[in-house]
Amino acid sequence: MYLGRLPRALFAFAVLVGLAFIYVPLGVVIVNSFNASKVFSWPPTQFTTHWWSAALTNDGVRAALLTSVRAGLGATLIAVVLGTALSFALVRYEFFGRTSVNFLVVLPISLPGIVTGIALNTSFTTLLQPLGISLGLFTVVLGHATFCIVVVFNNVSARLRRTGTSLDEASADLGASLWQTFRYVTLPQLRSSIVAGALLAFALSFDEIVVTTFTAGPGVQTLPQWIFNNLFRPNQGPIVNAVAALLLLVFVAPVWLAERLSGADRTASAGRM
Amino acid sequence: MSTDVALRPSPTGGGRSHALSRYLATHARARLAALLSLPLAWVLVLYIGSLALMIVAAFWSVDSFTGNVVHSFTWANFQTLVTQPVYRDVALRSLGIAIAVTVIDGLLALPIAIYAAKITPSPRVRYAIVILTTMPLWAGYLVKAYAWRIMLDTNGVLDWVLSPLGLHGPGLGLTATVLALSYLWLPYMIMPVYAALDRMPNSLVDASADLGAGPLRTMRSVVLPIILPGIVAGSIFTFSLSLGDYIMVKIVGGTTQMFANIVYDNIGVAGNLPFAAAAATFPILVVIGYLTAVRRTGALENL
Known part of the structure; x- marks a missing residue:
């Protein structure tokens, strides 16, 4: 787009302001995790790594981390299987009601989390509890999988749209069975998008708090729940801050990897994640 | 296909x-x-089935003596929601917050997306902006909420920055909630707007300039109509996610209440599932109404 020098500079300035808006608060969390003061005070006057070691050895944090990883793995596994199948069905086939199915599928991420949470809570407590199945980690996995499916679906669909069907047809023409075509032709083209979808699904599950709150049974505490429950306790402030800073750094790796794996799809089509 | x-x-x-x-x-x-x-x-049974059951449960009630859910039809929950002014106030406030967040995110996202997609000649800068603006999406909801608490709390970072100027930050409250929610959902607006701009051929802009339109006229008559589905797609997220939020407002909102707090408090503290379910129909109706209204813009294909 042709623009004069001044408008270009103004746009560049807006980008810098936007990036500062995004990164300054995150930087503050990292800096403040080394703040030696027991109660929050800014600016920090002394620095320590004590809160980091306290956070890493905290039993509550460790137990919550384990619960989060379990829930994330369970939800991701379900999401990969169902999300991939769904994207094949919706991208590669024309059928009556396809747009409606598409609409239904994106509902779990379009409706506020509290709606998903309370809907699942209603059906779990009304239908499962009389059967003797109470809320627990299992119900958290079901809840998380419901919206994780959408993430895998978005990633794999974008790849399917981009790759087209000519290689699959060539494989079939050369006599490969359906399974062989899938295993040796389709899957290798999709693999990185499935991995990216899985990583993002795991990240999304790992971060989820609203749906977790409504589907977790007593005694099940994920890491976000631990943070939320300890956020307002005065003595826990510095440890919560250190956990938050740790999460910031831990999140960078899988998401950066997912971005690398699916970058081409993303620029080829809009995709939320 | x-x-x-x-x-x-x-x-x-x-x-x-x-x-x-x-x-x-x-x-x-x-x-x-x-x-x-x-x-x-999976989607039909677990998700749609649960939504349906929740809507049925909205017409149940709770026995005030035993605290058990009574499975018989009543309009009582909705009557309370409609007639009590406190609920109307909270509903309007939540709508106002959701609209404010959407407008702020739109205004912040447009220049960033335009610069990345159309102005910078360097693919590296473009890639860097896309990555840098989308990465924080995964930084963790509570981490970001916590960050804004540190930023805005009394004697927090903003107060410290502004104090040499004799000013102070907004503190915790309604402004803080709008600010923090805008921060939270900004990447959801940048991504679809950027994608829409990226798909738009540059020749359209050149043609508009050749025909004598200035940058503002080109923006208004050529660019904005084409990227509108992207903006609407982003607004679905910023609007819907803000409308249903109850955690951010607890962390940075002081005593401010949003509509989702009513839902949450009735499930948790009061143990009144039917009333919570009835309250939850409000965001559903608003969001589904919004989705159907924007369907014809093609926004749903841009999600």
């Missing part, structure tokens, strides 16, 4: 799995059914 191609039977015949494979290879409908049945059943 059907892949209903005629396939030769596999040369390595025999075996039940091969029979199944051959059957599926020649029957596209069976293939579709195999792919679609499980995920669709």
Whole structure:
């Protein structure tokens, strides 16, 4: 787009302001995790790594981390299987009601989390509890999988749209069975998008708090729940801050990897994640 | 885009799995059914079924003596929601917050997306901006909420920055909630707007300039109409996610209440599931109304 020098500079300035808006608060969390003061005070006057070691050895944090990883793995596994199948069905086939199915599928991420949470809570407590199945980690996995499916679906669909069907047809023409075509032709083209979808699904599950709150049974505490429950306790402030800073750094790796794996799809089509 | 191609039977015949494979290879409908049945059943039974049950539960009540849910039809929950002014105030406030967040995110996202997609000549800068603006999406909801608490709390970072100027930050409250929610959902606005701009051919802008339009006129008459589906797609997230939020407002909102707090408090503290379910129909109606209203702009394909 042709623009004069001044408008270009103004746009560049807006980008810098936007990036500062995004990164300054995150930087503050990292800096403040080394703040030696027991109660929050800014600016920090002394620095320590004590809160980091306290956070890493905290039993509550460790137990919550384990619960989060379990829930994330369970939800991701379900999401990969169902999300991939769904994207094949919706991208590669024309059928009556396809747009409606598409609409239904994106509902779990379009409706506020509290709606998903309370809907699942209603059906779990009304239908499962009389059967003797109470809320627990299992119900958290079901809840998380419901919206994780959408993430895998978005990633794999974008790849399917981009790759087209000519290689699959060539494989079939050369006599490969359906399974062989899938295993040796389709899957290798999709693999990185499935991995990216899985990583993002795991990240999304790992971060989820609203749906977790409504589907977790007593005694099940994920890491976000631990943070939320300890956020307002005065003595826990510095440890919560250190956990938050740790999460910031831990999140960078899988998401950066997912971005690398699916970058081409993303620029080829809009995709939320 | 059907892949209903005629396939030769596999040369390595025999075996039940091969029979199944051959059957599926020649029957596209069976293939579709195999792919679609499980995920669709999951979404329909678990999600849509739960939503339906929740709407039914909205018409139940709670026995005030035993605290048990009474499974008989009543309009009482909705009557309370409509007639009590406190609920109307909270509903309007939540709508106002959601609209404010959407407008702020739109205004912040547009220049960033325009610069990345259309102005910078360097693909590296473009890639860097896209990555840098989308990465924080995964930084963790509570981490970001916590960050804004540190930023805005009394004697927090903003107060410290502004104090040499004799000013102070907004503190915790309604402004803080709008600010923090705008921060939280900004990447959801940048991504679809950027994608829409990226798809728009540059020749359209050049043509507009050749025909004598200035940058503002080109923006208004050419660029904005084309990227509107992207903006609307982003607004679905910023609006819907803000409307349903109750955690951010607890962390940075001081005593401010949003509509989702009513839902949450009735499930948790009061143990009144039917009333919570009735309250939850408000965001559902608003969001579904919004989705149907914007459907014709093609925004849903831009999600």
